[in-house]
Amino acid sequence: MQVGDKTPGGRYTFLDRLGGGGMGEVWLARDEQFGRTVAVKFLLEEHQLTKSTSGGGWDYQNLEQRFLREAEVMASLDHPGVPMVLDWSMEPCGDFKRRYIVMQHVEGGTLEYIFDKFHSLVVEEVACLAAQVCSVLAVAHDKNLIHRDLKPSNLMVDRSGLVRVLDFGIAILTDPNITRLTRSSQASPGTTGYMAPEVRTLKTPGVEESDLYSLGCVMYEALGGPVFSGTSDEVTAAHLKETPEPIRVRNPTVPEKLGELIDQMLLKDPGERPSGAREVYGRLRSYLPRQDFRGRESFDLTRPFVDPWCPLPRSDGRSGGGRMPPQVIAKPQVTSSSVAAGLRAAQETWETGRTEDALMQAKQILQGAKDHLKIPSRVTRKAWLAYATMLRDSGSVPEAVAELRAMLEQSAPFVGEEDSHLGQAKKILRDIE
Incomplete structure (x- = not known):
């Protein structure tokens, strides 16, 4: 699937991949019939499924039934707290073999x-x-x-x-x-x-x-x-x-x-x-x-x-005085922004050829994220993946394998096997083991 591709008949044009996991992925798309943006959730084709999915007792027919059930369940729940189902297709058409559900896009x-x-x-x-x-x-x-x-x-x-x-x-x-x-x-x-x-x-x-x-x-x-x-x-x-x-x-x-x-x-x-x-x-x-x-x-x-009817702030920043955020509890010294900035700095160090310095930076960033943001954090998983990738590329394959296995073992209880970062970790492990 690529940006610009369309569903059979041309109604939905794919704009951006929003995320995905072991069984499916979600794309932002444009509904050409009504000129609106929608979210399109796909069931992966059978050959694309991860080993963890097929190893969990699910065969592909089960997954198709589960996917159809999701569309039916969401369509039956008339509640503003459930994204609206707008369309679905469970029949492959020509070269386009993916089942999909079209839903309201929630920004x-x-x-x-x-x-x-x-x-x-x-x-x-x-x-x-x-x-x-x-x-x-x-x-x-x-x-x-x-x-x-x-x-x-x-x-x-x-x-x-x-x-x-x-x-x-x-x-x-x-x-x-x-x-x-x-x-x-x-x-x-x-x-x-x-x-x-x-x-x-x-x-x-x-x-x-x-x-x-x-x-x-x-x-x-x-x-x-x-x-x-x-x-x-x-x-x-x-x-x-x-x-x-x-x-x-x-x-x-x-x-x-x-x-x-x-x-x-x-x-x-x-x-x-x-x-x-x-x-x-x-x-x-x-x-x-x-x-x-x-x-x-x-x-x-x-x-x-x-204040449910208060107009939302304008996206151009001319809304006037906005709401003040409340005090948060024990805000950590390490934040998502500081981890992201640290990873960028480590990558720049890596690109200059200072491999050992970059590895040390990435390791320290990862430890800080673990200590302050905790393992369930999305940013921690990103830092872990970056450090393991650097270890692999530096030739320290056993150390990379150990980090990736620890990441999978310690993160899966909180984010599930379908998390995109865990999916990347599994792919790297398959390639180097």
């Missing part, structure tokens, strides 16, 4: 990006985030749909502060009369760092409370960092057996009752968690911001609750 950033940018959120922002997700979950659960993969990269915040829940590809119907896509021979659905214990052990494909557990993990991370850290196996074992440190121990600014709610959402027994998304929403109401609350200039999660 904004994922919660993962926001965590990278701001490090943490304040209580009012977390309440607004979780309340919006609960509103979507209530509608989905009313239709017997369980999402099963709530995580920061699947939550998009648009310019107006509205939260969109993405990727219903592994959602299931709990109606016993409907055949499920997930079989016991397939790997556990979801992402390790956010997956409910009962889903991890395959005791159940998922219940409403499973989504609340995942949302609890996201809320916990927004206020105090990841619930558990470590390798994939260590994080899995912790979610199954260990009691998380109370969120108020991590962050004493969290109000007592909100801390109790988050801690309850993370209980191992689904029956001991809140009874549903509506209960969680009700318990969040007292933490929604007052009318005089001042949100961030960008990604203002409080806007839909404080």
Whole structure:
């Protein structure tokens, strides 16, 4: 797929690749019929799938069914928190063999990006985030749909502060009369760092409370960092057996009752968690911001609750005085911007032929990102990949392999196997091993 390519019939022209993973990719496209931009999500062709995908118990027919299910699920959920499905094609045509879903293009950033940018959120922002997700979950659960993969990269915040829940590809119907896509021979659905214990052990494909557990993990991370850290196996074992440190121990600014709610959402027994998304929403109401609350200039999660009809700032910067960002909690000394600048400097050093100096710079940048931004950070994964690539290109292949394997092992619990940086790491490993 290249910029300028079109779908059969010429309706959609591809403008830019927005992202992708082990099973699919998303492109920005222009709808020539209506002159609007849209997002087009593709299922990769069978020969393009990664080994991790085919090794997870999915054959290609399963993936086609899952892809069609995602289109049907998203189209059935009439809610502003779910991107609108505009079109889809499940039949290959001529040389164009890809199945695709055409969706509303949401201009904004994922919660993962926001965590990278701001490090943490304040209580009012977390309440607004979780309340919006609960509103979507209530509608989905009313239709017997369980999402099963709530995580920061699947939550998009648009310019107006509205939260969109993405990727219903592994959602299931709990109606016993409907055949499920997930079989016991397939790997556990979801992402390790956010997956409910009962889903991890395959005791159940998922219940409403499973989504609340995942949302609890996201809320916990927004206020105090990841619930558990470590390798994939260590994080899995912790979610199954260990009691998380109370969120108020991590962050004493969290109000007592909100801390109790988050801690309850993370209980191992689904029956001991809140009874549903509506209960969680009700318990969040007292933490929604007052009318005089001042949100961030960008990604203002409080806007839909404080001032939903306020015109958005103009893109040319002539909007007048914008909203003032609130104080963030324990902003790190190392930031996403400083890591990006450091990587550019290391690359410039590399290009002058000072290999050892460049490797030392990249290693120090990576360690700083790990210490301050943490392993789940997108910027940390980028720095890790850059350091491993330099090791490979300098001839230190065993060291590069060790770094790439550590990156995969420690990052996958939080971002899933389909993350684009992990995909690049796997490709490099295949090439050098």
